[in-house]
Amino acid sequence: MxxxxxxxxxxxxxxxxxxxxxxxxxxxxxSRDILNHVTSRWGTLLLVALLDGTFRFSELRRKINGVSEKMLAQTLQTLEQDGFVERIDYQRVPPHVEYRLTPLGQTVGQKIASLVQWIEQNMPAIQSAKSKTSTSKAISHKQK
Structure with a gap:
């Protein structure tokens, strides 16, 4: 085959x-589904955030600026189903739930963190390329 x-x-x-x-x-x-889960905006940010340790839902929401409660819950659930995130429920009132990476999640989180670091280090070059492309498109559009 x-x-x-x-x-x-x-x-x-x-x-x-x-x-x-x-x-x-x-x-x-x-594997495409897993790739999508890991490289989605919120999946990537969650995996990198959880490299710092164990967090409650509200702590993650504050850490990842801009994520809605719904998207955070859905992404955590998806990453848990994939075996990357562990949900720890302390079974008390009021509810106390924490999230942390599994060993598999640690591995993929470190790989994603390398990509994030590369992007951040190369932002000046990326922004420059974007600027050149935008300028070129604007000139081309004016000539039409």
Missing amino acids: ETNNPTIQAPTGDTLGQHFWGNVFSDQCP
Whole structure:
């Protein structure tokens, strides 16, 4: 069975065979759903925020400026279902629930944090490229 997967180098230098990988390029592969959950705006921010430890819902909402209560709850639930977030319910009144990353969540969170760090470090170059593109489009539009 042939897939369209690229060959990927393992950290040890070994080439990992395609049978170790899903086929993210296939619209039928469930890895696409996980990729979407992890790289969505709120999924990414939650995974990076939870690298700092265990938080209550309200603490996460304050930490991640702009997220609605509904989106925070949905994203936490999705990441919990994927095995990245653990929900700890202390079964008391008033309710006390905390969230933290599982070991799997720690791993993906660190990878996402590297991407976030790269973006933040390269913002001047990104903004410059965006500015050039905007200027070029504006000039092109005026010439039409």
